[in-house]
Amino acid sequence: MNKAAASDLDAKIQRGFYITVGCVIALPILIYGIFTKQYPTDPDFIYVPAPNLFAAKWEKVGESETFSQYLNKSKIIKNNDQTISVLVMRNFSSSKSKKDSFSTKPYRSEVASIEIDCFHKTFETTKIYLITGSFANGPLAEEPQEIFANPLPAKSGSVGLQLIDSACTAVNYSNPAKPSRINFMQDI
Numbered sequence: 001m002n003k004a005a006a007s008d009l010d011a012k013i014q015r016g017f018y019i020t021v022g023c024v025i026a027l028p029i030l031i032y033g034i035f036t037k038q039y040p041t042d043p044d045f046i047y048v049p050a051p052n053l054f055a056a057k058w059e060k061v062g063e064s065e066t067f068s069q070y071l072n073k074s075k076i077i078k079n080n081d082q083t084i085s086v087l088v089m090r091n092f093s094s095s096k097s098k099k100d101s102f103s104t105k106p107y108r109s110e111v112a113s114i115e116i117d118c119f120h121k122t123f124e125t126t127k128i129y130l131i132t133g134s135f136a137n138g139p140l141a142e143e144p145q146e147i148f149a150n151p152l153p154a155k156s157g158s159v160g161l162q163l164i165d166s167a168c169t170a171v172n173y174s175n176p177a178k179p180s181r182i183n184f185m186q187d188i
Contacts, residue, residue: 054111054129054136058089062162067092069159073170082119086167088112091135107141108134115151118168122151123160 048055058070070089077085088111095106107130115124130141154161 048136052136054087054089054131056087058135059166061166062159064159066094067159069163071163071166071170073167076167076171078171079115081117082168083115083117084167084171086114086116086163088114088163089136105132105141107132108138109136111136114163116164116167117151118164118171120151121154121161121164123154123164124149124151 048058054072056072056074058072060068061071062069067090070091072087072089075087079085089109090112091109092107095108097106109131111129111131112125113127115126117123125147128145128147130145132138132141152160154164
């Protein structure tokens with residue numbers, strides 16, 4: 001075999017090797033992309049890095065047509081009765097503007113402090129931060145708002161009920177049929 005033919009054969013083998021390696025690497029990625037739904041603008045987990053005020057791992061707990069709702073499970077606080085305090089982030093699919101505020105800036109996400117009653121399946125928003133960027137990134141659209149309202153019952157199948165179920169399950173208040181109310185009189 002002459003030198004030119006051997007060189008041509010080596011080039012074909014080398015090209016075949018690179019094509020095979022490329023296929024072996026690309027095929028699993030391609031299959032994963034085909035068989036899973038990927039929403040890069042609506043992921044299941046969000047990691048907001050420090051020094052952001054809301055730096056945490058946020059887990060998606062519900063979604064509607066206009067927003068996705070995330071829960072910071074590391075910041076759930078158990079109260080004495082079957083109530084808990086949680087931080088919730090809503091990421092909107094498009095910019096919103098608050099009609100009843102003095103802010104003219106649109107916002108893409110909000111973080112709210114919410115009190116949840118796991119036994120009665122109610123929630124009460126106590127404070128809201130409106131943020132100009134998606135996923136709690138960016139400056140505040142306006143000063144935080146204190147909310148003074150009565151607890152609201154969660155409607156069946158709503159994002160609010162999904163939040164309550166996820167948060168109460170995270171702190172083992174998932175069986176509201178048998179409440180574990182504290183009886184202070186038994187210690188007297």
